[in-house]
Amino acid sequence: MSSDFFIPDPEGQVPSAEGYFGAFGGKFIPEALVAAVDEVAVEYDKAKHDPEFARELDDLLVHYTGRPSSLTEVPRFAAEAGGARIFLKREDLNHTGSHKINNVLGQALLTKRMGKTRVIAETGAGQHGVATATACALFGLDCTIYMGEIDTRRQALNVARMRMLGAEVVAVKSGSRTLKDAINEAFRDWVANVDRTHYLFGTVAGPHPFPAMVRDFHRVIGVEARRQLLERAGRLPDAAVACVGGGSNAIGLFHAFIPDADVRLIGCEPAGHGVETGEHAATLTAGEPGILHGSRSYVLQDEEGQITEPYSISAGLDYPGIGPEHSYLKDSGRAEYRAVTDDAAMQALRLLSRTEGIIPAIESAHALAGALEVGRELGPDGLIVVNLSGRGDKDMDTAARYFGLYDTDAEVAADAADTAEIEGDAK
């Protein structure tokens, strides 16, 4: 099978048939969902080996998404990183503004193949929700998006985009009212409506086959970046850097580089107000293995197995779990993970905007902040590729509050009150 953009992992690698990446992964789901999850696995396996599926998906990825995405060198930004060369993989330039569309189009095609007519999804920053609502509009599928109530406020633009696209957006008021609670609510919907509904899961977590399938749909990011770097820089990078919430854009960038032992794979987790404050979502840095949302992986939890409430300024990274393959890459030592604070990410967001004219999503800004650190460590001979996973339009309200970009005192006062409320909610 020859496909330029749908490039699943070659057979014979992780996960195992039971969905395990070493000690992580598996399928911890209620019996009511076993048949549906098995159906997804069987259908995905068939699709993976069907040239017609690859042809259809390729066509969409080229003519709808705009692949391949550009690779942009950012020398003025890199001047702040000890002189290392930095290239950005521009997933922000995909249709809908993030990497999420890669996975969504693949699963939307799968939904059609399974004969299902309704799609549900969770979203944090709204990027996966917007991508899902977009694909549902394109394919004529009913669409319901679950989003934590706090996130509907801090990402109001994306809520409007989803509704414009015809999706129903449900603000989830349970638990911490962020991404993990949106996933809980989506699972509850799926159990009740599984006959006609596909749960279009947005990251490389969840029960098998989602971690492997979602990774396969994003694998194109790293395959393209690797080829583009060899053409442009004449060699492989010293480091591939990406932000990690659930971990989909990071696994997409990393995966093609795993066999290249000299390429460091560096995931940047949200340290929020600082890992030492307890107000963070740095799952691999501060978590312990456990089960959340259908698989075993690192989890932020207390000593009795209750999931603790995460915090990040970035709605898309504000999640107490992580995809199982990242846990595997961490424990095997193939990838390394570091924590980046809200402040460091916001400074990197402003720096890229002002030096290169590219406004990144706050999620991606965590990777940019990480790249600045890594660049200084590598020195002027360093070569780094960063996954710019999304664009920052949706974050302008948060950024304007953070940097005081609004004009009037009244607005600033109102913002301060809202921010206090949002931060209070997050605790």
Place this chain on the structure above:
Amino acid sequence: MSGNIQLLTDTLAAAKAEDRAALIAYLPAGFPTVDGGIAAVKAVLESGADVVEVGFPHSDPVLDGPVIQTADDIALRGGVKIADALRTVREAHEATGKPILVMTYWNPIDRYGVERFTAELAEAGGAGCILPDLPVQESALWREHAEKHGLATIFVVAPSSKDARLAEITAAGSGFVYAASLMGVTGTRESVGAQAQDLVERTRATGSGLPVCVGLGVSDARQAAEVAGFADGVIVGSAFVKRMLDAPDEAAGLDAVRALAGDLAKGVRRQA
């Protein structure tokens, strides 16, 4: 000390010998307080329940509807611990001599340690566990320790479970099989639907001989009587919890769950 799986089996057999279904009640530990929860468990056992499932509240109850979510939140805010759930099991069993189960999501046990948990549950007089997000394929370690400590492993089957899978599940399970009456989360429903009877029949057809008890959606004596017409046991959870949530104080809540248990006990005897 060994757990009380035999007491569970005997209790279900005794109900069958009386030509009736068993009444199995669910109540969360620590709700509204640890002692209040223990009082509620005792109250339903004294008012007609044959078995109680003590729920361990979880931060992420993906299989529970709004009623049990609300109770779990109250219990967790009160700081409920696994030790409190075990004390609930112990005190309820000691006071009534009836079989007590624990129903919990898997992560708390995984974190606490399977050996430690099964040993302590057996020591507290527990009869077994229902682990709704631990499918049979992931359950080998649990079953090894549960068996060692004389605890039942009660698996859930759903209307979507295919016959081959029902055979796998009934072969691995013990105590009884929990048949989910419908596709959905916990909560009361107007009707339990024809799917439940079909599922009970398909589960029995596996030939395992395990009793099949039906839960999800059953809230009153009429429904209990209907389910008792085809199942070995009737499981009621949200309806009890809702009575307690709606009560003005703890004493009124206890009266309300006693009254409901009494009604349901008539239902399972098809006297409703």
